Amino acid sequence: MEHDNIYLTNLRDEKQNMWTGLANYFRKRSMWMLYYCTGCGAIELPPTMTSRYDMERLGMGPMATPRQADLLLITGYLSVKTLKRVIWSYEQMQEPKYVVGFGSCPINGGIYWDAYPVINHLEAFMPVDMSIAGCMPRPQAIIDAFEKLMDEIQQGKAVGYKRYRKHYDWYKRNQDLVLNRQSAVLTPYVDPFASMPTAAELMAQESEDSHV
Amino acid sequence: MNAHALTALKLTGIAFGAMSLGLLFMGLGRIVSARIQRRIGPPFYQSFIDVIKCFTKTSITHNFVMDLGIIMALGGLIATAFFVPFANFSVLGSSSVVIVLYLMSIGYLGMAMGVSASGNPNATIGISRALALMLGYKIPFVMVIMAMILTYNSSDLLTYALAQNHGFGSWHIFKYPLGFIAVEIAFQAMVGEKPYDHMIAPAEIASGPMVELSGKYLGIGFLLHAVQLYVETGLIVNLFLGGAQTWYIMMVKMFAVYFTTMCINAVMARYRIEQGIRHLWIWAGSFALLQLVYTRIWG
Numbered sequence: 393m394e395h396d397n398i399y400l401t402n403l404r405d406e407k408q409n410m411w412t413g414l415a416n417y418f419r420k421r422s423m424w425m426l427y428y429c430t431g432c433g434a435i436e437l438p439p440t441m442t443s444r445y446d447m448e449r450l451g452m453g454p455m456a457t458p459r460q461a462d463l464l465l466i467t468g469y470l471s472v473k474t475l476k477r478v479i480w481s482y483e484q485m486q487e488p489k490y491v492v493g494f495g496s497c498p499i500n501g502g503i504y505w506d507a508y509p510v511i512n513h514l515e516a517f518m519p520v521d522m523s524i525a526g527c528m529p530r531p532q533a534i535i536d537a538f539e540k541l542m543d544e545i546q547q548g549k550a551v552g553y554k555r556y557r558k559h560y561d562w563y564k565r566n567q568d569l570v571l572n573r574q575s576a577v578l579t580p581y582v583d584p585f586a587s588m589p590t591a592a593e594l595m596a597q598e599s600e601d602s603h604v
Numbered sequence: 605m606n607a608h609a610l611t612a613l614k615l616t617g618i619a620f621g622a623m624s625l626g627l628l629f630m631g632l633g634r635i636v637s638a639r640i641q642r643r644i645g646p647p648f649y650q651s652f653i654d655v656i657k658c659f660t661k662t663s664i665t666h667n668f669v670m671d672l673g674i675i676m677a678l679g680g681l682i683a684t685a686f687f688v689p690f691a692n693f694s695v696l697g698s699s700s701v702v703i704v705l706y707l708m709s710i711g712y713l714g715m716a717m718g719v720s721a722s723g724n725p726n727a728t729i730g731i732s733r734a735l736a737l738m739l740g741y742k743i744p745f746v747m748v749i750m751a752m753i754l755t756y757n758s759s760d761l762l763t764y765a766l767a768q769n770h771g772f773g774s775w776h777i778f779k780y781p782l783g784f785i786a787v788e789i790a791f792q793a794m795v796g797e798k799p800y801d802h803m804i805a806p807a808e809i810a811s812g813p814m815v816e817l818s819g820k821y822l823g824i825g826f827l828l829h830a831v832q833l834y835v836e837t838g839l840i841v842n843l844f845l846g847g848a849q850t851w852y853i854m855m856v857k858m859f860a861v862y863f864t865t866m867c868i869n870a871v872m873a874r875y876r877i878e879q880g881i882r883h884l885w886i887w888a889g890s891f892a893l894l895q896l897v898y899t900r901i902w903g
């Protein structure tokens with residue numbers, strides 16, 4: 393498979409005026425999450441929600457359907473079959489919407505990096521606004537990440553949904569690459585997205601083309 | 605300013621007041637459940653933030669009927685709020701409990717029409733559960749109201765409230781204790797809190813009627829619930845808790861009713877739908893019937 397020129401133009405800075413600034417305040421203080429309990433990560437959510445760490449303090453709470461949610465949590469490894477459902481759910485959510493990847497699996501495959509049914513880089517398929525490293529991140533780390541995400545929302549930096557709209561062809565191509573795979577994966581698995589730039593390279597890239 | 609404009613202004617005030625009071629109660633109710641579960645809970649103004657956020661989001665409509673139904677629901681419930689006396693004050697001069705019950709159903713039917721039009725099967729299940737449950741709680745409720753109508757020869761809420769003005773002992777909660785128990789059970793079902801939250805049941809039918817509501821529609825859904833709380837707690841305060849002379853006493857009494865509901869909600873599990881209706885008919889229904897028979901014979 394050939395993947396030259398895979399890189400992501402990052403759209404980090406939303407042009408903020410007074411109204412979006414105000415709206416962002418309400419958005420960050422009331423994030424309703426849809427948690428897609430795909431992997432081991434889901435088990436860290438109950439302690440985050442209940443009396444010990446109580447995320448409702450931050451105005452966050454679980455929601456039943458994608459239509460109502462603002463925040464999609466990918467809690468762990470994602471198999472190709474699940475990916476399809478995750479994308480459907482993501483596309484049903486209403487803007488503005490944010491995605492948080494839990495653990496190392498959505499970042500780089502984690503311990504499943506060489507497993508053929510599991511995707512390795514979530515951000516190749518959908519825009520990820522925040523990733524939490526760790527296998528598994530503890531509730532403290534999760535709360536920390538949410539607070540960071542709240543900051544980013546306030547500053548107008550968490551605009552993954554705009555990135556998805558702008559670069560839909562790129563995301564769609566990546567999705568099709570694995571979802572429409574016809575041949576069996578028998579040979580040692582080669583990650584088609586291995587040539588993606590690292591996060592650091594992305595950031596460097598981004599500072600060049602910020603203020604799009 | 606002529607009289608009509610003044611009335612219109614007052615009515616607008618009541619509409620926004622009802623929404624704000626309901627949202628405030630929802631926020632406080634969340635803190636109550638949080639404290640019972642040994643959590644800190646959100647700030648008390650969380651529901652305002654939630655609603656404003658909902659209105660800043662994009663939203664999907666499925667068809668015209670959905671838009672119409674949701675607006676009809678909000679309109680119906682706000683119209684109901686006009687007829688509920690707040691602190692012995694009723695703008696329209698009339699506050700018949702029959703009108704209140706009638707208009708309240710318009711709100712629910714609007715909601716049913718709107719969300720069924722979205723075509724989601726979960727919404728339809730939620731609505732059918734809500735209507736089944738309505739059959740469960742409306743009958744005991746109406747029986748208690750009939751007992752009061754028999755006593756006073758009037759269906760005016762303000763009359764009931766004023767009749768309870770002679771101190772603590774004249775409250776209907778002491779005059780109609782069985783009726784109060786029946787209405788309190790029915791109230792739990794009316795506001796859809798546990799053990800009668802069949803309609804919403806997030807883990808089972810993905811929040812039922814709300815399943816397809818996104819963004820602004822969900823915001824209106826929240827406002828609906830807020831106005832509903834205002835109407836129903838106001839109804840109970842006027843019927844049983846002696847009405848109120850001042851607005852803050854009224855608010856405290858209304859919150860006391862909601863507080864009880866939230867406490868029960870925090871410690872109960874959900875009944876199954878047929879258990880729920882049976883429970884409502886057997887318990888709330890028999891208390892209400894005893895009250896009615898008692899009032900008819902000795903009242």
Ligand code: SF4
Pocket residue numbers: 431432433467468469494495496497498502503504526527528
């Ligand atoms: S990062 Fe670790 S805990 Fe999370 S899904 Fe992967 S293997 Fe499981």
